[in-house]
Amino acid sequence: MTVLFMEHFGSFPVMDSDVHGSPRPDLAMLVGARVRRARVDRGLSLGSVAATAGIGKGSLSEIEHGQRNPTLSTLYALARALGTPLSHLLDDRPGAQVASPGIVARLLDVRQEADATVEVFALTLTPGAAHRSDGHGPGVSEQVLVTSGRVRVGTEGDPMEVGVGELASFAADMPHSYEALDAPAAAVNVIRTPR
Helix, strand or coil, X not given: CCCCCCCCCCCCCEECECXXXXXXXXXXXXXXXXXXXXXXXXXXXXXXXXXXXXXCHHHHHHHHCCCCCCCHHHHHHHHHHHCCCHHHHCCCCCCCEEEECCEEEEEEEEEECCCEEEEEEEEEECECCCEEECCXXXXXXXXXXXXXXXXXXXXXXXXXXXXXXXXXXXXXXXXXXXXXXXXXXXXXXXXXXXX
């Protein structure tokens, strides 16, 4: 599957494509429905989820109704607030793509193991823009295998610089970041979320 580079990250942060790369424009509606269903199933109010995720109630309402395309950062904040893996909000749909400044993540695979959800994303990173992520849920870990370029990745205060063929592993239940060094970079990111 090809990772598409998005020149204007803010324009279309949630995209979806089929196995041939043709866009499927319905992902924002599916994401909104998944967010709403997760919130309702947990008996949480719109206001409480918005406050926990650090976004406005109006923004969350627009996301739930498919009227706003959330960025990668916003989706991770919602996933954390709802206690669910990011892939669940993406409808466990390979090809779903989300972005924030400096990073594009395309879902490649999701596996449900006995004790964890394992998500595999293809990442495209642009130099000059570090992507910071708040910690995910308790016990979440990440492995990042660089396939092109050089990347600084890892937890705040302990980042690692890795190049092609090198792997960085770190606890992702604390703040961490991803940054391309000097040139565009690509990586495979495996996220393991315990149940």
